[in-house]
Amino acid sequence: MGALKSLKQEYAIIDSIFLQFCASHGIFSVEDFLVHDVYMLVASTEQLANSDRLKQGINQILSIIETYHQPWMNGLVLLEDREQNKHCLSTGCESFDMLLQGGLHEGHVTELVGPSSSGKTQVCFQFASNVAMKLGGVVFLDSGNSFSPTRMQQIVTHISGSAENKINGILQQAMRNIECHAVFDVYALLNVLHQQKLKLKSQTGYQVRLIIVDSISSLIAPILGGSNAHGHALMVSVGYLLKELADRHNIAVVV
Known part of the structure; x- marks a missing residue:
């Protein structure tokens, strides 16, 4: 799924502030995001001024993961x-x-x-x-x-x-x-x-x-x-x- 910064252009909510927040928790890729305890990540936003926006960014990543699937392949290639x-x-x-x-x-x-x-x-x-x-x-x-x-x-x-x-x-x-x-x-x-x-x-x-x-x-x-x-x-x-x-x-x- 790749680096989080690769999603920046497509999703406005995933901006440099959100990427900085993730980096402070050692999260640089979608894989890092998944192996992190997201409940703890959400809790860590509570004391921050931009808490709501960061939570929206977290939900956006979760939505991307949920809808992600492997690209379709030619059926003959799969059969072979x-x-x-x-x-x-x-x-x-x-x-x-x-x-x-x-x-x-x-x-x-x-x-x-x-x-x-x-x-x-x-x-x-x-x-x-x-x-x-x-x-x-x-x-x-x-x-x-x-x-x-x-x-x-x-x-x-x-x-x-x-x-x-x-x-x-x-x-x-x-x-x-x-x-x-x-x-x-x-x-x-x-x-x-x-x-x-x-x-x-x-x-x-x-x-x-x-x-x-x-x-x-x-x-x-x-x-x-x-x-x-x-x-x-x-x-x-x-x-x-x-x-x-x-x-x-x-x-x-x-x-």
């Missing part, structure tokens, strides 16, 4: 990209692979839905273990402190079916391929996703095959409700970022 570059990652479970028509699709966001304690996290462990063992890097974003290395060890041991003397090597490789981040609010989630975006852009050989967010609802639910434009804008931004990472870098994403 899908057929040539996007593949399926096996989940390690034949029933899941059949259900998902081959496995977890690269370039797609797959949403796993179910009531509390129905086993969603265990399914995520299964996906992560198989991909980390056989295919490459996994980024596991843990919002509920539920990541269990012990459970992962059990799954890897079960999937590998190797002789006991080989299991340790396979387990170490699988666990080395899993990058786990604790994300306890939507700002931490956005921050980690932006870090991954920069890593994927700048590091050759940095290969992530799967991103798991367990669970996204616990991060999104607290910021929604009523006419909360900020919460909706944050939700849109998370969805856009996940889809962008999936499509641009041929990553399978599970939430």
Whole structure:
């Protein structure tokens, strides 16, 4: 989405005073704006003489984010990209692979839905273990402190079916391929996703095959409700970022 100053010509409310105010809080781009706590930003305007105008500027940025979408592309280009570059990652479970028509699709966001304690996290462990063992890097974003290395060890041991003397090597490789981040609010989630975006852009050989967010609802639910434009804008931004990472870098994403 770019630097805030790039919006100055198009939107009168985003003037040099507003940009100065944002800069004083370390905000120079739309991405910086999103990972900042906007409620605190609004509160910081209260003692300022131009408080109302600054709040209008904040609302303007939120409106821009809410209506922002990826430019339309030629359908044939999208189809060719899908057929040539996007593949399926096996989940390690034949029933899941059949259900998902081959496995977890690269370039797609797959949403796993179910009531509390129905086993969603265990399914995520299964996906992560198989991909980390056989295919490459996994980024596991843990919002509920539920990541269990012990459970992962059990799954890897079960999937590998190797002789006991080989299991340790396979387990170490699988666990080395899993990058786990604790994300306890939507700002931490956005921050980690932006870090991954920069890593994927700048590091050759940095290969992530799967991103798991367990669970996204616990991060999104607290910021929604009523006419909360900020919460909706944050939700849109998370969805856009996940889809962008999936499509641009041929990553399978599970939430």
